[in-house]
Amino acid sequence: MAVYTEPSDDELAALLRGWGLEGLRNFKGIAEGVQNSNFLVEAHQGRFIMTIYEKSVALEDLPFYLGLTEQAANAGLPAARPIRTTDGLLTQMIRGKPTALCSFLDGVSTKRPPASHARAVGAALARLHQALSDFSGTRANDLGPRDWPSLWKGRSRQAEALEPGIAAAVDTDLALFRTDWPTDLPKGIIHADLFPDNVLFLGDEVSGLIDFYFACNDFLAYDVAVMLNAWCFEANGREFDLVKGRALISGYESVRPLSQAERDALPILARGAALRFFLTRLVDWMTPMDGALVRKKDPRDYAGRLAFHRAARSAADYGAP
Amino acid sequence: MAVYTEPSDDELAALLRGWGLEGLRNFKGIAEGVQNSNFLVEAHQGRFIMTIYEKSVALEDLPFYLGLTEQAANAGLPAARPIRTTDGLLTQMIRGKPTALCSFLDGVSTKRPPASHARAVGAALARLHQALSDFSGTRANDLGPRDWPSLWKGRSRQAEALEPGIAAAVDTDLALFRTDWPTDLPKGIIHADLFPDNVLFLGDEVSGLIDFYFACNDFLAYDVAVMLNAWCFEANGREFDLVKGRALISGYESVRPLSQAERDALPILARGAALRFFLTRLVDWMTPMDGALVRKKDPRDYAGRLAFHRAARSAADYGAP
Numbered sequence: 229m230a231v232y233t234e235p236s237d238d239e240l241a242a243l244l245r246g247w248g249l250e251g252l253r254n255f256k257g258i259a260e261g262v263q264n265s266n267f268l269v270e271a272h273q274g275r276f277i278m279t280i281y282e283k284s285v286a287l288e289d290l291p292f293y294l295g296l297t298e299q300a301a302n303a304g305l306p307a308a309r310p311i312r313t314t315d316g317l318l319t320q321m322i323r324g325k326p327t328a329l330c331s332f333l334d335g336v337s338t339k340r341p342p343a344s345h346a347r348a349v350g351a352a353l354a355r356l357h358q359a360l361s362d363f364s365g366t367r368a369n370d371l372g373p374r375d376w377p378s379l380w381k382g383r384s385r386q387a388e389a390l391e392p393g394i395a396a397a398v399d400t401d402l403a404l405f406r407t408d409w410p411t412d413l414p415k416g417i418i419h420a421d422l423f424p425d426n427v428l429f430l431g432d433e434v435s436g437l438i439d440f441y442f443a444c445n446d447f448l449a450y451d452v453a454v455m456l457n458a459w460c461f462e463a464n465g466r467e468f469d470l471v472k473g474r475a476l477i478s479g480y481e482s483v484r485p486l487s488q489a490e491r492d493a494l495p496i497l498a499r500g501a502a503l504r505f506f507l508t509r510l511v512d513w514m515t516p517m518d519g520a521l522v523r524k525k526d527p528r529d530y531a532g533r534l535a536f537h538r539a540a541r542s543a544a545d546y547g548a549p
Numbered sequence: 550m551a552v553y554t555e556p557s558d559d560e561l562a563a564l565l566r567g568w569g570l571e572g573l574r575n576f577k578g579i580a581e582g583v584q585n586s587n588f589l590v591e592a593h594q595g596r597f598i599m600t601i602y603e604k605s606v607a608l609e610d611l612p613f614y615l616g617l618t619e620q621a622a623n624a625g626l627p628a629a630r631p632i633r634t635t636d637g638l639l640t641q642m643i644r645g646k647p648t649a650l651c652s653f654l655d656g657v658s659t660k661r662p663p664a665s666h667a668r669a670v671g672a673a674l675a676r677l678h679q680a681l682s683d684f685s686g687t688r689a690n691d692l693g694p695r696d697w698p699s700l701w702k703g704r705s706r707q708a709e710a711l712e713p714g715i716a717a718a719v720d721t722d723l724a725l726f727r728t729d730w731p732t733d734l735p736k737g738i739i740h741a742d743l744f745p746d747n748v749l750f751l752g753d754e755v756s757g758l759i760d761f762y763f764a765c766n767d768f769l770a771y772d773v774a775v776m777l778n779a780w781c782f783e784a785n786g787r788e789f790d791l792v793k794g795r796a797l798i799s800g801y802e803s804v805r806p807l808s809q810a811e812r813d814a815l816p817i818l819a820r821g822a823a824l825r826f827f828l829t830r831l832v833d834w835m836t837p838m839d840g841a842l843v844r845k846k847d848p849r850d851y852a853g854r855l856a857f858h859r860a861a862r863s864a865a866d867y868g869a870p
Contacts, residue, residue: 237661335574
């Protein structure tokens with residue numbers, strides 16, 4: 229939630245020249261993105277967001293992230309379009325850090341989206357899956373089931389202190405995933421982090437899909453499972469909102485119907501997705517922060533979700549018809 | 550450089566209703582203002598900046614700050630115009646914190662402004678002084694010469710560690726100000742903090758005068774003295790740029806000529822202004838920060854300026870004709 233790199237006048241002028249921008253009217257740091265520096269840039273050519281990638285993003289993955297948001301934009305999805313330099317490049321460097329310029333997306337994210345938004349974003353996710361089905365780049369999911377045991381290792385005591393009873397339950401989850409995690413569902417590029425703060429709306433219409441920095445190749449239905457966790461629970465994380473679940477799934481299926489195997493897998497995929505966010509939040513919760521004002525997210529929000537998923541028996545429990 | 554208060558959906562909707570705004574298109578936290586939370590707000594009615602005042606601003610002074618930027622805007626100056634609520638109020642409350650909405654000003658601040666900018670901003674300062682000459686509110690300068698001894702008290706050892714030789718020189722400055730500080734120069738509302746980051750430009754034209762939170766009643770020529778410090782020194786703070794000084798003063802005088810008494814006072818006023826920023830930076834430098842990422846400004850930048858002002862003999866040393 230801060231700006232880490234502040235370009236000098238000369239550095240900014242050089243960057244703008246690289247993109248062929250003229251007549252700068254506005255340049256403001258925006259408090260978005262936990263670990264990158266983001267700026268609103270307005271010039272004759274229009275409004276843009278400039279991102280300076282701090283060390284959190286692996287450089288070799290940038291062409292993947294920027295390439296797929298470009299392909300999504302080209303397919304008519306409301307994704308930010310990277311502006312290439314006059315030399316045709318996707319990034320420029322400032323102080324050794326790659327910097328990208330993308331089209332500015334109008335819209336507002338809602339913290340507690342209504343069911344109408346869940347439906348619209350479900351449909352948008354399916355369109356995104358279709359638009360990226362022939363994307364040439366690949367990136368492994370480095371926060372997938374194979375990675376969860378190492379995230380969990382050595383943290384059970386701390387987790388137990390936060391949420392008594394969780395340690396044994398997580399051990400059971402991990403044992404189950406080792407044997408029962410699906411192996412042959414339809415795969416493709418998934419967003420993997422399509423939370424409400426990564427979706428912009430104008431009214432009930434999705435106007436922006438942003439923050440592709442967890443995108444990877446994985447089961448398409450896992451993306452639906454992430455969204456069931458992110459969009460369809462009450463604030464306490466313990467009550468699933470069946471109306472929103474139904475809206476999200478029917479929105480998705482209005483574009484791309486789920487196969488029977490995908491439906492059958494929803495409970496375990498949703499349980500895995502909940503564990504993924506529980507674990508990464510747990511790691512952040514335990515890690516001291518240096519300097520930047522980052523509001524840590526409480527891992528316990530996902531303990532309630534995990535309990536729900538452990539009890540779920542079928543896709544119908546999530547509102548699938 | 551951060552957002553401290555993040556309104557919920559309901560809180561934001563209530564605020565927007567209060568101002569009569571409809572059709573929200575954008576709402577983004579912006580990384581401006583060290584101790585307030587600022588947001589870009591875009592709706593049918595236009596673009597605005599919303600500010601949630603955290604504890605740093607004295608509530609009783611808000612009508613003063615907002616009233617004078619309103620009067621400046623009404624006089625045609627490029628100042629942010631506060632949008633009153635449908636009930637005619639300048640602020641609304643969120644979680645006990647007053648919140649204001651002001652018109653959005655296009656423009657970009659330059660970190661190392663050229664002489665053409667110094668001239669333009671000198672003229673803008675004089676117009677501001679004229680526009681506020683009949684302003685009804687008053688606020689004492691709480692960072693004026695009477696306040697400097699208490700800012701300095703108990704810090705001479707720390708200052709000496711930073712910049713050997715400074716302690717005795719500051720003691721001499723303070724003794725001089727006690728006897729020689731002017732008493733009868735023309736007074737009025739001054740901005741008191743018109744640094745380059747508080748002025749927006751479109752090309753060579755001043756398009757925004759912002760951040761009035763140090764404004765107060767004091768000598769008009771003290772505002773010129775602040776700007777000589779803020780706009781006319783090389784980055785090392787030791788070399789005065791006579792071309793920029795000349796541009797700033799002649800810009801100011803193109804609108805409001807300085808009296809002979811004001812010219813004669815420029816060296817001591819500039820010396821006082823430099824001490825004011827040296828002392829507040831010194832206090833910040835010594836004060837541990839909790840959490841927020843604030844880049845502290847080095848007090849030593851003003852040690853060099855102080856040395857220059859101590860040697861100055863007349864307004865001509867600053868470029869006055």
